[in-house]
Amino acid sequence: MPRKRRRRSGGGSRRKFLLVLGSAATVIGLGGENIATGAFSSVNAQRTGNFSVASADNAMVGVVGQGTVKKNSREPMVKFENNRPAALDITVSLDTCSDGTLYDNDGESGCSVTFNVMSGNEQYVDIDAAVTGTIPYSVSISGSNFSLDTSGSVDAESGNVKGVVRIKKPTKDNEFSARRNKDEWETKVFVEDNDGDGDLDRIELEVTEGESGGTVVASKTITLGGTFDYKNNKETIQPDDSKYNVAKGQLYTLTVTAYDADGNFSTATVQDTA
Structure with a gap:
């Protein structure tokens, strides 16, 4: 059964992104399909068709960062949204395995998690950070006539976890x-x-x-x-x-x-x- 999500409060802002071109948030269309951009540091996207700019509201593939996380506590790190007509295979990997442990809604955990998101669905990836500071990770997304490789990061801070x-x-x-x-x-x-x-x-x-x-x-x-x-x-x-x-x-x-x-x-x- 999918893990029930909780609302986050505090200073971490929600940001939709997949690609970064400089520091400006934009949307790139791959043929007739769009990808929301914003906070990732690099990208390599492939699909037959011409690139075009579109509104972020029309993005067919989205990623929503969940803001700052606490060290030694399982917290939502990123949410993937599949608005395409076909399923997506997604892999999220920490650049340095000792930085923490990743979890997906399907029960998989480790330095890297791989999962499938059906059309119209969404999936969260959590992190139990073992360090404080900026934790970099990479994302690989693939589907029918579509692929995307990009990278991002999440900030982890010390904080009190009840009972520790x-x-x-x-x-x-x-x-x-x-x-x-x-x-x-x-x-x-x-x-x-x-x-x-x-x-x-x-x-x-x-x-x-x-x-x-x-x-x-x-x-x-x-x-x-x-x-x-x-x-x-x-x-x-x-x-x-x-x-x-x-x-x-x-x-x-x-x-x-x-x-x-x-x-x-x-x-x-x-x-x-x-």
């Missing part, structure tokens, strides 16, 4: 304590990398007076530099000011934020009254 970084402790108030006798705070910390690449980067601990957002009285960064998990049942946090005294009856809030190298993070908040 998991804070298992502290999640309960009794896992954090304000220790008046030692003027310090103690907590249990247990963080896991949940996507299997072992790239936990750091854990930041911040203690505030009152609710979260109050005056910061203590902070600590645990540098990990790439690991699958971190566990300490007696993590101590010293005041930023060595003269600070943990006050009786004062509510303290601990905010724990854990990050991985891909920009994913998770946050937990617990409280204790001294």
